Structure formats: C-alpha cells, structure tokens
Amino acid sequence: MGSGPHQGGNVTEKLELEHQRLWSQGVKIDEQHQIEEVASQLTRHNTRWLLERYLSRGQRRQREVSIVSRVVTFPRDPMIIALRKKTSEFNCEVPGCDYGTFQLPSGETYVEVHHILPLSEGGEDSLKNAACVCANHHREAHYGSKHLEITAALLKLRRENSDF
Numbered sequence: 697m698g699s700g701p702h703q704g705g706n707v708t709e710k711l712e713l714e715h716q717r718l719w720s721q722g723v724k725i726d727e728q729h730q731i732e733e734v735a736s737q738l739t740r741h742n743t744r745w746l747l748e749r750y751l752s753r754g755q756r757r758q759r760e761v762s763i764v765s766r767v768v769t770f771p772r773d774p775m776i777i778a779l780r781k782k783t784s785e786f787n788c789e790v791p792g793c794d795y796g797t798f799q800l801p802s803g804e805t806y807v808e809v810h811h812i813l814p815l816s817e818g819g820e821d822s823l824k825n826a827a828c829v830c831a832n833h834h835r836e837a838h839y840g841s842k843h844l845e846i847t848a849a850l851l852k853l854r855r856e857n858s859d860f
Contacts, residue, residue, distance in 0.1 A: 731772050736804060738778030746779045750823070770815035776826050777809045784828035791849050795832040808834045812850045824854055 738746060753775075786805035788795065797805050810829045813819030827850045829837065837846045 727769065728772075731774050731777065734774035735777035735781070735809075736802070738774055739781050739804070741778075743779070743782045746775065746782060750775050750779060768816065770821070772815075773821050776821060776823055779823060780809045780826045780828045781807060787828065788830035788833055789827045789850060789853055790829055790833045790837075790846055791853070793830055793833060795830045797830055806831065810834050810837055810850075812847060812854065827853070 784807070786797070786807050787793075788797070788807060797807060800806050807828050808831055810827050810833075811819045811821070812825050812827055815821060819825050829850075833846060837843050837850075840846075
C-alpha cells in the first residue's frame with residue numbers, strides 16, 4: 697500500500713474544506729459577496745453622508761448568529777465596510793504596509809475590512825472594531841505568526857483615532 701497524495705480521503709473534499717477554512721471566515725461566500733457588493737455601492741457616497749446615516753441608526757442590536765451546515769455565519773453591516781474603506785482612503789491600515797494593492801475591474805482599489813477582535817470571539821460589527829487591510833495583512837492577521845502584532849497595532853490605531 698503506497699502513501700501517495702491521494703491516500704486517506706477524497707482530494708476534492710479536502711480542497712473544499714481547506715478553501716472554507718482559509719477564505720470563508722464564518723460567512724457563506726455568496727452571502728459575503730452580496731455584502732461586499734452593497735458596501736461597494738455605498739462607497740460611492742461621501743464619508744459625511746455615510747457617517748450621518750450610520751450614526752442616525754442608533755445602537756443596533758447584534759443580529760442572531762446562524763449555523764449553516766458546519767459553518768457559522770456572522771451577519772455584517774455593509775455600511776461599516778463602506779465607511780472603513782472610505783475613511784482609510786482604500787489603504788491598508790497596518791502601519792508600514794508595503795504589500796501594495798490592486799485595482800478591480802470597476803476601478804475600485806481592492807482592500808478588505810477586518811474585525812480586529814473577531815466576531816467569532818465576541819467582537820462587535822462596529823466601526824471601532826473594523827480596520828481596512830490589504831489581502832496579505834488580512835490573511836496574516838488570521839493565520840500568520842505576526843497576528844498578535846497586527847491586532848495590537850490596529851487596536852492602538854483605533855484608540856488614537858477614536859472619532860469613529
């Protein structure tokens with residue numbers, strides 16, 4: 697009996713599980729795509745307009761967490777995503793970031809919004825707990841050896857810039 701790469705299970709299933717582990721971050725991919733699309737549309741408004749709408753909503757209760765199959769989903773507010781992208785001017789907020797960004801076909805700069813304290817660990821879906829990061833730093837913040845340093849730097853940034 698050999699010990700080849702196909703030993704011990706279905707390769708496609710393993711790849712799908714790894715994809716979920718690395719990319720889904722607790723939100724179904726199609727649902728996350730819809731949230732990102734709404735956030736992208738919201739970024740067409742100016743920051744003042746977005747902030748007025750966000751603040752006028754008052755304190756919103758945390759939405760229920762739902763379990764889908766084996767993946768836990770955490771509803772995200774597209775307004776928070778849009779505001780974080782706009783207030784950071786679509787730049788990575790990790791100090792000293794030199795990874796660079798890239799442009800989407802729409803012309804928008806691709807950045808991601810990261811929850812500094814993860815939703816899965818009780819973090820809020822709020823402006824004070826969100827940071828705009830490049831794709832590399834987002835993965836590193838979740839899986840890298842410097843994740844604690846990145847979290848500390850982003851928490852410090854939010855404390856220093858506590859306007860919203």
